[in-house]
Amino acid sequence: MKVINKVLVVGYGSMGRRRIRLTSELLPDAVFYCVDSNVERQKQATEDGHQAVSSLQEGLDIHPDIAFVCTSPGHHAELLLQIVAAGVPVFTELNLTSNKYDMLLEASVEYQVPIFVSSTLVYKKQMNLFKEMVGKQSKPLTYMYHVGQYLPDWHPWESYKDFFIGRKETNGIREIMAIQLPWIVDCFGKIADVRVTHQKCTDLDIQFPDSVILSIVHESGHIGVFVVDVTSRKATTHLEVIGEDIHVFWDGHNDDLFKLNIDTKELESVEVYASEEHVEGYSDNIAEEPYRDEIREFIRTIDGESPRYGLENDAYILGIIDQIEKEYMSQYNK
Missing domain, CATH: 3.30.360.10 (Dihydrodipicolinate Reductase; domain 2)
Structure with missing residues (x-):
């Protein structure tokens, strides 16, 4: 299994915090870098023991091993394209629009990077x-x-x-x-x-x-x-x-x-x-177990396993x- 030391989390709202909590159980030695434009959430992330960054590019410059996109579900596509272009396997929370899905599929193949879609x-x-x-x-x-x-x-x-x-x-x-x-x-x-x-x-x-x-x-x-x-x-x-x-x-x-x-x-x-x-x-x-299980499957896709969804x-x-x-x-x- 690929060694995962740096985890980038885009969006430090309730879902971002949930993903960090559950991922830290599976990867106890990982360091979490949290991207959020909200200064109060940056402060909260720091107080919670994580590294706070103010932009996605700043987070990518850290060269994370994996990333989670946990922002509002109408605006994931541009973030995903930027993360995939950086060669980072990415987990995206629920999407409510299929905007630029064709581009995402092409980018995933071009950069040989998995895009894992949450469907808890x-x-x-x-x-x-x-x-x-x-x-x-x-x-x-x-x-x-x-x-x-x-x-x-x-x-x-x-x-x-x-x-x-x-x-x-x-x-x-x-x-x-x-x-x-x-x-x-x-x-x-x-x-x-x-x-x-x-x-x-x-x-x-x-x-x-x-x-x-x-x-x-x-x-x-x-x-x-x-x-x-x-x-x-x-x-x-x-x-x-x-x-x-x-x-x-x-x-x-x-x-x-x-x-x-x-x-x-x-x-x-x-x-x-x-x-x-x-x-x-x-x-x-709403139970935590399925959220934990899909993160496990995301980690397995990094090593080539196909996701269920x-x-x-x-x-x-x-x-x-x-x-x-x-x-x-x-x-x-x-």
């Missing part, structure tokens, strides 16, 4: 278990999936108007779809057709719907309903997978996954993780989301 739920063991269960079925399945949380509760310490989830281009509905659709497609297959219903039922000062219902037909023959909202006053994740030979229920945590025993008609608990780690300030259905996969998902938004975005212009 692809690495969550529950989702891998669902994929295994679905793969064993010989008949089409139906699923019902609801994910929602009231927008101001996402980051209670700041106004949603000052956070990217409140902006039209990188809105909270789009973010939930970008987080969830990768594992849904991985589990049930590519999307053949999607029909969209939407509304705005809150007084939130936003230029996008707060509630969207997707009726999805997969190329595999499976069908599903995916409800996405930024309205739910209790953070909600609820999944049912239904078929003649299977019925699965999940409410987003480690201890609430159940599978119906078809013979006895009893619900049987399915334990996935022996325990889960949670960080204060986040919803209790790459730029091509991400471009496909973002294309689906663009298609969905065309159904309604023009109706929410102020």
Whole structure:
């Protein structure tokens, strides 16, 4: 394995700090260099024991071994191109636009540098278990999936108007779809057709719907309903997978996954993780293990292993989301 001593982290917000904390567990001897234009965050990084730098070029001049891009998800492309051109393997957080993806793919090949795209739920063991269960079925399945949380509760310490989830281009509905659709497609297959219903039922000062219902037909023959909202006053994740030979229920945590025993008609608990780690300030259905696992896979890609989810996969998902938004975005212009 390549020796990693210097880690560059672009963006010292909540995700940047999470990546540092988890990466330091895997690479305890690494030194972290934090790029952030915000002087207060530079100060915080220094107080936390890291090296603070004020620009990406200054960080690249240190010749880091790997880099993480943890800035707002609408503006990653230029940063990634600059990092790849410097020959540095890079991990990018969730992208909400496919801007310059063709250039990124070409640059990755030209400079022989991996670009690892975060898709945390692809690495969550529950989702891998669902994929295994679905793969064993010989008949089409139906699923019902609801994910929602009231927008101001996402980051209670700041106004949603000052956070990217409140902006039209990188809105909270789009973010939930970008987080969830990768594992849904991985589990049930590519999307053949999607029909969209939407509304705005809150007084939130936003230029996008707060509630969207997707009726999805997969190329595999499976069908599903995916409800996405930024309205739910209790953070909600609820999944049912239904078929003649299977019925699965999940409410987003480690201890609430159940599978119906078809013979006895009893619900049987399915334990996935022996325990889960949670960080204060986040919803209790957000666990740290998948974030840690995708960093492990990023490190393995440096030695030539192919990731489970790459730029091509991400471009496909973002294309689906663009298609969905065309159904309604023009109706929410102020």
